[in-house]
Amino acid sequence: MSTPNLDAFVFWFEHNGGYIDNERVGFHVFPPAEGGRGAIALQDIPEGHTLFTIPRSLVISTRTSLLPERFGPDEWKNRQLNQGWAGLILCMMWEATQGKWAPYLDTLPTEFDTPMFWTESDLNALKGTSVVDKLGKADAEQDYAGKVLPAIQSRPDLFQPELIPVHYSLYQYHVMGSRILSRSFNVEKWEDEVGDDEPAAQNSCMDVDDPAPLVSANSDSPERAHGEEVAEEDEEEEGEDASDISMVPVADLLNARYEAENAKLFYEENELKMVATKRIMKGEQIWNTYGDLPNAELLRRYGHVDLVPLSTGEQGNPGDIVEVGADLVVDVVSKRYDHSSVVADERIEWWLEEGGDDIVVIEADLEIPPALISLIKLLSFSSDEWRKVRGKGKPPKPKLDSATVDIIKDVLVRRLQQYPTSLQDDEMALSGELSLNLRNATMVRLGEKRILHGALQAMQEVHFENPKRKRDAMVSSAKTNKKARQQ
Ligand SMILES: C[S@@+](CC[C@H](N)C(=O)[O-])C[C@H]1O[C@@H](n2cnc3c(N)ncnc32)[C@H](O)[C@@H]1O
Known part of the structure; x- marks a missing residue:
């Protein structure tokens, strides 16, 4: 199945060490209400089958981007770019002006249905829900004005001043933040890589209440999923690291629906693997999970709501x-x-x-x-x-x-x-x-x-x-x- 806007991206992915089982996995554009682009089984897929693998070198994080090194690791820390999402957002804005990830970044959405981008009058419709208080827009703007923009302006050699209004604007900051909110995974270092001087768990700039994104792609504990909540205390206990927050090409093309998950991301030393967690029949959509979140959280992070038949005969989200x-x-x-x-x-x-x-x-x-x-x-x-x-x-x-x-x-x-x-x-x-x-x-x-x-x-x-x-x-x-x- 051809998805014209993805062809160049898939070509780039496969030519850089990515693998997709093209006989069994196809990409498809569903109607917007069903998630837009997603993946579909082209043949029956047995449980445990590897659908695609992503080399760690294709994942974007503050560990894989060259920017922190070029900026100077000490200065990066002095400016607190190692905390929360600010550093990754800056890396993504910078990488968009470089070559390596351009074919991937070009496929990512630039418009979102999340309340972060709603008008005041639409936001009024959320009065009474907790969504508005959790948007974190003011915090993000403070991060941008307080640390990101000054960092950009301090290095005209890395960030061309005439490109600031185009690639490094507040609007771009929100776009990149929203991409992270709706698509990032939490990819820990492979155990052998972990050094003794790991930074402590960090808070996010966008996600005021529950900072950590999203999927833990861990072969030992694959339970945490894309968008799943991680309590702040848990993060501290587990030593969550802002440099784990990662954009994972192809894996982020999977949609999710309440209790429909049939694939999960696992990680290995050199690559991440998307594996079928149950038999998927030909023609079925391949679903990841975002953690079966309530509609308020789905809307805030992803811009959609889940509607499935309820026991009452109505449509709604049983996770509300x-x-x-x-x-x-x-x-x-x-x-x-x-x-x-x-x-x-x-x-x-x-x-x-x-x-x-x-x-x-x-x-x-x-x-x-x-x-x-x-x-x-x-x-x-x-x-x-x-x-x-x-x-x-x-x-x-x-x-x-x-x-x-x-x-x-x-x-x-x-x-x-x-x-x-x-x-x-x-x-x-x-x-x-x-x-x-x-x-x-x-x-x-x-x-x-x-x-x-x-x-x-x-x-x-x-x-x-x-x-x-x-x-x-x-x-x-x-x-x-x-x-x-x-x-
Ligand atoms: C991780 S991406 C999935 C790939 C995405 N469909 C694309 O075109 O790139 C998450 C986004 O997909 C959309 N999405 C995922 N599952 C959905 C669903 N069940 N209903 C509607 N939209 C969904 C939402 O826009 C969400 O922000």
Whole structure:
């Protein structure tokens, strides 16, 4: 199957040591809603079959680009280009003006459907979701103005001043950052290569909350996948290295869909291998995984949402989640018990110190997270109970009781009010004409609201034995608590 814009690239790839099993793997242009370019099985492919291999020398990272060496390794570090994504972005901008990777870089998208490039009015459609807060646009712009542009201007021998507006502009910085966000892999050094003086884990400039991209192509632990989240603590523990972030030609041509993965990248000493992880039938798409992310994250990083048939008969993403801010929980509990902000501040500070999070996540299984129950209890406690719990040094047990259920219901209702539209509004909007951005934003909101409504209904169905006695007991205990707190 010929994909004209890829032919020169595939020629370059194969002439530089890359291998593609052309008898079994073809590239194909799917409709934009299905991902655009992707790979397809030209024949039945058995599990374990190598689909293509990429020599490490064709991977772009701050380790393989010549720029850090030419810039001067010490100066590179002094300017903090070894931290986060700034260094790789600069390498990619520079390599685009050089020869080696041009046929690859020329195939990468220059336009994105990610909210990073949306207008303010489209961004309003994401109000209530966590997408906008996580865009990291301001951080990226600060990195560009604070370290990248000064580095560029300091070396006219490497970065021709007249090329700055074309190849090294802020817009190009965002384009390269978005390419990394949606296509990069985390390729560690081969074990023998690892030196003693590895730099510590680095934060990303674009990805404010969970900096590490994407696939760990590791033959020992192939679980982490393209786009998969890696908690910051894990990164530190594992010693994640900004120079692992890599652009991997051909591997980044695979699309992904919820639980459809049938291929995975493994790494070896001299090359990376894309291997079929199950039998792929002729005509089927070859799918990588981006980690079965919720639609909010898929939209933020990749610019699309996943829609698969749900058990309810609707279309949606079973991996959706809703984030509930601890500040909302504090507000609801404080209002209910007439708390002063001092009471809540002290407890929240302790909660965070004890390892609690400032966000709780409700998943599509509608389970109320133990952390939410525990947090509500902590905030609801009388001063005596609070002193006891603090003395023990352990957050309260996440045991549901009717007072907590009532608070959870309030929290869910208030969380729903953070969206400017209702679930019914969204369903109605989807049945009409919408631009791609607004359709995607509506799907993100709808997925989150379905979880909130489902959780609310589940809470409404919770009944404790002898509810009257319990409720009375809870009312009097709430009054007692309030009294104790006022003392
Ligand atoms: C790693 S690239 C995959 C190759 C890409 N299709 C291309 O043409 O270069 C990731 C991008 O592919 C697109 N994509 C991947 N899976 C998709 C899907 N299930 N639905 C829609 N777009 C998808 C998104 O634009 C995403 O940012």
